[in-house]
Amino acid sequence: MLEKVTNKNNLDLELYRTWFNASTYFLENVTKHVESHGMTVDNFRILELLYSEKETYTLQKISEKLHIPSGSITYVVNRLVKQGYVQKKPCPTDGRASHVVLTTSGEKIIHDIVPEHVKFISSKLGHMDDEEKYTLIKLLGRIGMDSGKN
Numbered sequence: 001m002l003e004k005v006t007n008k009n010n011l012d013l014e015l016y017r018t019w020f021n022a023s024t025y026f027l028e029n030v031t032k033h034v035e036s037h038g039m040t041v042d043n044f045r046i047l048e049l050l051y052s053e054k055e056t057y058t059l060q061k062i063s064e065k066l067h068i069p070s071g072s073i074t075y076v077v078n079r080l081v082k083q084g085y086v087q088k089k090p091c092p093t094d095g096r097a098s099h100v101v102l103t104t105s106g107e108k109i110i111h112d113i114v115p116e117h118v119k120f121i122s123s124k125l126g127h128m129d130d131e132e133k134y135t136l137i138k139l140l141g142r143i144g145m146d147s148g149k150n
Helices: 008-035 041-053 059-066 070-082 104-125 130-142
Strands: 086-091 094-102
Touching (some): 008 041, 041 086, 059 070, 059 094, 070 086
Antiparallel strands (some): 086 094
């Protein structure tokens, strides 16, 4: 249990340290798990987004939703195209934009990986009950960490 911190700034600093350490540990483990499938985290995140949300995304929309810099998104997606996991199709309403869509190969690989990945994530979060998870989602959303609000 944390000792009571009397100074608000010290409490904020303690929260920052705890959050930083926890997120670093969690992300390092997730990265290793994704890389064990021969994939980078950005590649996985893009494929998972296209697979899970079943929406049409432009490069710009993927960049904004996943916080991948616009200067990197084209490179990352082009690698996925070369691997045969996605295709870029011209946007019918905007000649400057391309839609990114899963290929059959991309859908198969992400379909095979996602259930195992979800199990892995759950194993790391299994010590929290559902109420704690909802509370954490709500709290992170209050400080702008809610990716669903992009």
